[in-house]
Amino acid sequence: MSGFTDATRNSEETEVNGWIKFGLRLGVSAALHPFEYSKTLIQLGYEPISPRPGRSLFGRPIMILPNIFQYAGHIRKIDGFYGCYRGLAPKLVGSILSMVVSERVTQELGLIPPEEIKDESDLTEEEVYIQFKATLKRDIVLTVSGIIAAHPFHVISVRMMAQFVGRETLYTSIYSSIAEIWRSEGILGFFAGIVPKLLCDVACLVLSSTTVYMLNKYLIKDKLARQYNAGFTQFAFSSLLYSLQVVSTCSVVSGSRLMAGQPPIMPIYRNWVDCWNDLQSRSELKRGSSLFWRSQVMPTASIATGFVPLPKLARYQ
Numbered sequence: 140m141s142g143f144t145d146a147t148r149n150s151e152e153t154e155v156n157g158w159i160k161f162g163l164r165l166g167v168s169a170a171l172h173p174f175e176y177s178k179t180l181i182q183l184g185y186e187p188i189s190p191r192p193g194r195s196l197f198g199r200p201i202m203i204l205p206n207i208f209q210y211a212g213h214i215r216k217i218d219g220f221y222g223c224y225r226g227l228a229p230k231l232v233g234s235i236l237s238m239v240v241s242e243r244v245t246q247e248l249g250l251i252p253p254e255e256i257k258d259e260s261d262l263t264e265e266e267v268y269i270q271f272k273a274t275l276k277r278d279i280v281l282t283v284s285g286i287i288a289a290h291p292f293h294v295i296s297v298r299m300m301a302q303f304v305g306r307e308t309l310y311t312s313i314y315s316s317i318a319e320i321w322r323s324e325g326i327l328g329f330f331a332g333i334v335p336k337l338l339c340d341v342a343c344l345v346l347s348s349t350t351v352y353m354l355n356k357y358l359i360k361d362k363l364a365r366q367y368n369a370g371f372t373q374f375a376f377s378s379l380l381y382s383l384q385v386v387s388t389c390s391v392v393s394g395s396r397l398m399a400g401q402p403p404i405m406p407i408y409r410n411w412v413d414c415w416n417d418l419q420s421r422s423e424l425k426r427g428s429s430l431f432w433r434s435q436v437m438p439t440a441s442i443a444t445g446f447v448p449l450p451k452l453a454r455y456q
Contacts, residue, residue: 305398
Protein backbone atom coordinates (compact mmCIF):
# COMPACT_ATOMS: atom_id res chain seq x y z
CA MET A 140 0.00 0.00 0.00
CA SER A 141 2.86 2.31 0.90
CA GLY A 142 4.59 1.58 -2.40
CA PHE A 143 1.42 2.41 -4.31
CA THR A 144 1.08 5.71 -2.43
CA ASP A 145 4.72 6.64 -3.15
CA ALA A 146 4.29 5.83 -6.83
CA THR A 147 1.16 7.96 -7.02
CA ARG A 148 2.90 10.83 -5.23
CA ASN A 149 5.91 10.60 -7.55
CA SER A 150 3.63 10.62 -10.59
CA GLU A 151 1.81 13.71 -9.32
CA GLU A 152 5.10 15.47 -8.58
CA THR A 153 6.37 14.67 -12.07
CA GLU A 154 3.18 16.06 -13.61
CA VAL A 155 3.39 19.23 -11.51
CA ASN A 156 7.05 19.72 -12.42
CA GLY A 157 6.15 19.24 -16.08
CA TRP A 158 3.52 21.96 -15.90
CA ILE A 159 5.93 24.30 -14.09
CA LYS A 160 8.55 23.84 -16.80
CA PHE A 161 5.89 24.34 -19.46
CA GLY A 162 4.75 27.55 -17.75
CA LEU A 163 8.32 28.83 -17.71
CA ARG A 164 8.66 28.08 -21.42
CA LEU A 165 5.45 29.98 -22.09
CA GLY A 166 6.79 32.94 -20.11
CA VAL A 167 10.03 32.99 -22.07
CA SER A 168 8.11 32.65 -25.34
CA ALA A 169 5.88 35.59 -24.39
CA ALA A 170 8.86 37.74 -23.41
CA LEU A 171 10.62 37.05 -26.73
CA HIS A 172 7.50 37.47 -28.86
CA PRO A 173 8.54 40.87 -30.32
CA PHE A 174 11.57 39.19 -31.88
CA GLU A 175 9.44 36.30 -33.18
CA TYR A 176 7.07 38.95 -34.59
CA SER A 177 9.98 40.63 -36.39
CA LYS A 178 11.29 37.32 -37.71
CA THR A 179 7.86 36.43 -39.10
CA LEU A 180 7.67 39.69 -41.06
CA ILE A 181 11.20 39.15 -42.36
CA GLN A 182 10.26 35.65 -43.52
CA LEU A 183 7.30 37.18 -45.36
CA GLY A 184 9.71 39.47 -47.20
CA TYR A 185 8.70 42.76 -45.59
CA GLU A 186 11.51 45.30 -45.16
CA PRO A 187 10.16 48.69 -44.01
CA ILE A 188 13.54 50.16 -42.98
CA SER A 189 15.96 51.50 -45.58
CA PRO A 190 19.23 49.54 -45.70
CA ARG A 191 22.53 51.38 -45.66
CA PRO A 192 25.50 50.81 -47.97
CA GLY A 193 28.38 48.80 -46.61
CA ARG A 194 30.91 46.14 -47.44
CA SER A 195 31.18 42.47 -46.60
CA LEU A 196 34.18 40.84 -44.93
CA PHE A 197 35.61 40.26 -48.40
CA GLY A 198 35.14 43.87 -49.47
CA ARG A 199 32.10 43.27 -51.68
CA PRO A 200 29.52 46.11 -51.79
CA ILE A 201 26.37 45.17 -49.88
CA MET A 202 23.31 46.83 -48.41
CA ILE A 203 23.19 46.28 -44.65
CA LEU A 204 19.67 45.51 -43.45
CA PRO A 205 18.42 46.27 -39.91
CA ASN A 206 19.03 43.58 -37.31
CA ILE A 207 16.29 41.98 -35.25
CA PHE A 208 16.52 44.60 -32.49
CA GLN A 209 16.17 47.50 -34.92
CA TYR A 210 13.25 45.74 -36.62
CA ALA A 211 11.46 45.21 -33.29
CA GLY A 212 12.16 48.85 -32.43
CA HIS A 213 10.46 49.92 -35.66
CA ILE A 214 7.35 47.91 -34.78
CA ARG A 215 7.26 49.54 -31.36
CA LYS A 216 7.68 52.98 -32.92
CA ILE A 217 4.65 52.40 -35.17
CA ASP A 218 2.30 50.44 -32.88
CA GLY A 219 3.65 51.12 -29.39
CA PHE A 220 4.74 48.65 -26.72
CA TYR A 221 1.57 46.54 -26.77
CA GLY A 222 1.65 46.45 -30.55
CA CYS A 223 4.84 44.38 -30.31
CA TYR A 224 2.72 41.56 -28.84
CA ARG A 225 0.25 41.27 -31.69
CA GLY A 226 -0.52 37.58 -32.24
CA LEU A 227 0.67 36.48 -28.79
CA ALA A 228 -2.75 35.35 -27.46
CA PRO A 229 -3.47 32.70 -30.14
CA LYS A 230 0.16 31.61 -29.95
CA LEU A 231 -0.14 30.87 -26.22
CA VAL A 232 -3.54 29.19 -26.66
CA GLY A 233 -2.06 26.99 -29.38
CA SER A 234 0.90 26.04 -27.17
CA ILE A 235 -1.35 25.01 -24.28
CA LEU A 236 -3.69 23.06 -26.57
CA SER A 237 -0.68 21.39 -28.21
CA MET A 238 0.66 20.13 -24.90
CA VAL A 239 -2.70 18.91 -23.58
CA VAL A 240 -3.69 17.11 -26.79
CA SER A 241 -0.28 15.56 -27.46
CA GLU A 242 0.08 14.24 -23.92
CA ARG A 243 -3.45 12.80 -24.05
CA VAL A 244 -2.71 11.08 -27.37
CA THR A 245 0.46 9.45 -26.01
CA GLN A 246 -1.43 8.25 -22.95
CA GLU A 247 -4.18 6.74 -25.10
CA LEU A 248 -1.57 4.96 -27.23
CA GLY A 249 0.25 3.69 -24.15
CA LEU A 250 3.62 5.12 -25.17
CA ILE A 251 6.55 5.23 -22.77
CA PRO A 252 6.23 8.10 -20.27
CA PRO A 253 9.32 10.29 -19.55
CA GLU A 254 9.70 9.06 -15.95
CA GLU A 255 10.36 5.51 -17.23
CA ILE A 256 13.37 6.54 -19.34
CA LYS A 257 16.50 5.08 -17.74
CA ASP A 258 20.13 6.19 -17.74
CA GLU A 259 21.92 4.63 -20.71
CA SER A 260 24.94 3.76 -18.57
CA ASP A 261 22.79 1.21 -16.72
CA LEU A 262 21.56 -0.49 -19.90
CA THR A 263 22.97 -2.91 -22.43
CA GLU A 264 23.36 -1.89 -26.08
CA GLU A 265 20.20 -3.77 -27.00
CA GLU A 266 18.24 -2.10 -24.19
CA VAL A 267 19.57 1.33 -25.24
CA TYR A 268 18.38 0.68 -28.81
CA ILE A 269 14.93 -0.43 -27.60
CA GLN A 270 14.63 2.66 -25.42
CA PHE A 271 15.79 4.87 -28.31
CA LYS A 272 13.07 3.50 -30.59
CA ALA A 273 10.37 3.86 -27.94
CA THR A 274 11.43 7.43 -27.09
CA LEU A 275 11.63 8.45 -30.75
CA LYS A 276 8.19 6.96 -31.43
CA ARG A 277 6.73 8.90 -28.51
CA ASP A 278 8.42 12.14 -29.58
CA ILE A 279 7.11 11.78 -33.15
CA VAL A 280 3.56 11.26 -31.87
CA LEU A 281 3.94 14.27 -29.54
CA THR A 282 5.24 16.45 -32.36
CA VAL A 283 2.68 15.49 -34.99
CA SER A 284 -0.36 15.59 -32.72
CA GLY A 285 0.80 18.85 -31.12
CA ILE A 286 1.31 20.58 -34.47
CA ILE A 287 -2.06 19.45 -35.83
CA ALA A 288 -3.88 20.59 -32.68
CA ALA A 289 -2.16 23.98 -32.50
CA HIS A 290 -1.87 24.86 -36.19
CA PRO A 291 -5.19 26.73 -36.55
CA PHE A 292 -4.03 29.09 -33.79
CA HIS A 293 -0.60 29.33 -35.43
CA VAL A 294 -2.32 30.48 -38.64
CA ILE A 295 -4.27 33.10 -36.69
CA SER A 296 -1.13 34.31 -34.91
CA VAL A 297 0.91 34.67 -38.11
CA ARG A 298 -1.90 36.48 -39.92
CA MET A 299 -2.37 38.86 -36.99
CA MET A 300 1.30 39.75 -37.30
CA ALA A 301 1.13 39.96 -41.10
CA GLN A 302 -1.50 42.71 -40.78
CA PHE A 303 1.37 45.07 -39.93
CA VAL A 304 2.24 45.18 -43.64
CA GLY A 305 -1.11 46.47 -44.90
CA ARG A 306 -2.47 47.89 -41.63
CA GLU A 307 -5.62 45.74 -41.84
CA THR A 308 -7.94 44.86 -38.97
CA LEU A 309 -9.34 41.55 -40.25
CA TYR A 310 -7.73 39.55 -37.43
CA THR A 311 -8.34 41.44 -34.20
CA SER A 312 -9.27 38.58 -31.86
CA ILE A 313 -9.30 34.80 -31.89
CA TYR A 314 -13.07 34.68 -32.45
CA SER A 315 -13.09 37.22 -35.31
CA SER A 316 -10.09 35.48 -36.87
CA ILE A 317 -11.84 32.11 -36.83
CA ALA A 318 -14.88 33.69 -38.49
CA GLU A 319 -12.73 35.41 -41.14
CA ILE A 320 -10.85 32.24 -42.08
CA TRP A 321 -14.04 30.16 -42.15
CA ARG A 322 -15.87 32.64 -44.40
CA SER A 323 -13.04 33.25 -46.86
CA GLU A 324 -11.27 29.87 -47.04
CA GLY A 325 -13.25 27.22 -45.18
CA ILE A 326 -11.74 24.57 -42.94
CA LEU A 327 -8.63 24.17 -45.13
CA GLY A 328 -7.65 27.74 -44.29
CA PHE A 329 -6.97 26.70 -40.69
CA PHE A 330 -4.30 24.29 -41.91
CA ALA A 331 -2.53 26.47 -44.47
CA GLY A 332 1.20 25.78 -44.43
CA ILE A 333 0.95 22.73 -42.17
CA VAL A 334 2.73 20.30 -44.53
CA PRO A 335 6.12 22.08 -44.62
CA LYS A 336 5.85 22.70 -40.87
CA LEU A 337 5.27 19.00 -40.21
CA LEU A 338 8.09 18.04 -42.56
CA CYS A 339 10.47 20.48 -40.89
CA ASP A 340 9.77 19.47 -37.29
CA VAL A 341 9.47 15.72 -37.84
CA ALA A 342 12.55 15.56 -40.09
CA CYS A 343 14.55 17.61 -37.58
CA LEU A 344 13.44 15.32 -34.75
CA VAL A 345 14.22 12.07 -36.57
CA LEU A 346 17.55 13.21 -38.02
CA SER A 347 18.84 14.79 -34.82
CA SER A 348 17.71 11.90 -32.58
CA THR A 349 19.22 9.29 -34.90
CA THR A 350 22.47 11.20 -35.28
CA VAL A 351 22.81 11.69 -31.52
CA TYR A 352 22.13 7.99 -30.95
CA MET A 353 24.78 6.92 -33.48
CA LEU A 354 27.39 9.38 -32.19
CA ASN A 355 26.79 8.38 -28.58
CA LYS A 356 27.01 4.71 -29.48
CA TYR A 357 30.22 4.80 -31.50
CA LEU A 358 32.11 8.02 -30.69
CA ILE A 359 31.02 9.98 -27.61
CA LYS A 360 31.16 8.35 -24.18
CA ASP A 361 31.44 11.33 -21.83
CA LYS A 362 28.08 12.38 -20.32
CA LEU A 363 28.78 16.12 -20.52
CA ALA A 364 29.94 15.84 -24.12
CA ARG A 365 26.74 13.95 -24.95
CA GLN A 366 24.63 16.83 -23.62
CA TYR A 367 26.48 19.35 -25.79
CA ASN A 368 26.30 16.96 -28.73
CA ALA A 369 22.49 16.77 -28.49
CA GLY A 370 22.08 20.55 -28.49
CA PHE A 371 24.55 21.15 -31.31
CA THR A 372 23.07 18.40 -33.49
CA GLN A 373 19.53 19.73 -33.09
CA PHE A 374 20.69 23.24 -33.93
CA ALA A 375 22.54 22.01 -37.03
CA PHE A 376 19.55 20.14 -38.45
CA SER A 377 17.11 22.95 -37.62
CA SER A 378 19.38 25.33 -39.56
CA LEU A 379 19.56 22.86 -42.45
CA LEU A 380 15.76 22.62 -42.59
CA TYR A 381 15.12 26.31 -42.00
CA SER A 382 13.86 26.83 -45.57
CA LEU A 383 10.76 24.81 -44.73
CA GLN A 384 9.96 27.30 -41.95
CA VAL A 385 10.03 30.17 -44.46
CA VAL A 386 7.84 28.23 -46.89
CA SER A 387 5.35 27.43 -44.11
CA THR A 388 5.11 31.06 -42.99
CA CYS A 389 4.57 32.30 -46.55
CA SER A 390 2.01 29.55 -47.24
CA VAL A 391 0.05 30.56 -44.12
CA VAL A 392 -0.42 34.10 -45.46
CA SER A 393 -0.56 33.49 -49.24
CA GLY A 394 -4.06 33.71 -50.68
CA SER A 395 -5.57 35.40 -47.64
CA ARG A 396 -7.26 38.81 -47.88
CA LEU A 397 -4.22 40.46 -46.32
CA MET A 398 -2.02 42.73 -48.42
CA ALA A 399 1.01 40.68 -47.34
CA GLY A 400 -0.47 37.60 -49.04
CA GLN A 401 -1.57 39.19 -52.31
CA PRO A 402 0.24 40.32 -55.47
CA PRO A 403 2.39 42.26 -56.05
CA ILE A 404 3.83 41.69 -52.57
CA MET A 405 3.42 37.90 -52.67
CA PRO A 406 2.22 35.57 -55.42
CA ILE A 407 -0.81 33.41 -54.72
CA TYR A 408 0.74 29.97 -54.47
CA ARG A 409 -1.14 26.84 -55.51
CA ASN A 410 0.56 24.79 -52.80
CA TRP A 411 3.68 24.75 -50.66
CA VAL A 412 5.79 23.18 -53.43
CA ASP A 413 4.89 26.10 -55.70
CA CYS A 414 5.94 28.44 -52.88
CA TRP A 415 9.23 26.58 -52.45
CA ASN A 416 10.02 26.75 -56.18
CA ASP A 417 9.26 30.46 -56.37
CA LEU A 418 11.40 31.36 -53.35
CA GLN A 419 14.19 29.09 -54.53
CA SER A 420 14.23 30.73 -57.98
CA ARG A 421 14.82 34.07 -56.26
CA SER A 422 17.29 32.70 -53.69
CA GLU A 423 15.03 33.70 -50.80
CA LEU A 424 14.58 30.43 -48.96
CA LYS A 425 16.95 31.55 -46.20
CA ARG A 426 15.57 35.00 -45.46
CA GLY A 427 15.42 35.60 -41.75
CA SER A 428 17.98 32.88 -40.96
CA SER A 429 20.44 35.54 -39.80
CA LEU A 430 18.97 37.95 -37.28
CA PHE A 431 21.98 40.02 -36.22
CA TRP A 432 24.02 40.49 -39.40
CA ARG A 433 21.63 40.89 -42.31
CA SER A 434 22.67 42.04 -45.74
CA GLN A 435 21.50 42.29 -49.33
CA VAL A 436 23.92 41.95 -52.21
CA MET A 437 24.05 44.99 -54.50
CA PRO A 438 23.62 43.77 -58.09
CA THR A 439 24.61 47.18 -59.51
CA ALA A 440 26.10 50.39 -58.20
CA SER A 441 22.84 52.22 -58.96
CA ILE A 442 21.17 50.69 -55.90
CA ALA A 443 23.17 53.04 -53.69
CA THR A 444 21.26 56.04 -55.06
CA GLY A 445 18.16 55.27 -53.02
CA PHE A 446 15.79 52.77 -51.51
CA VAL A 447 12.01 52.93 -51.36
CA PRO A 448 10.80 51.38 -48.07
CA LEU A 449 7.89 49.52 -49.64
CA PRO A 450 6.72 46.04 -48.66
CA LYS A 451 8.50 44.09 -51.37
CA LEU A 452 10.45 40.88 -51.65
CA ALA A 453 14.21 41.05 -51.83
CA ARG A 454 17.14 38.70 -51.39
CA TYR A 455 17.72 38.34 -47.68
CA GLN A 456 20.16 36.56 -45.41
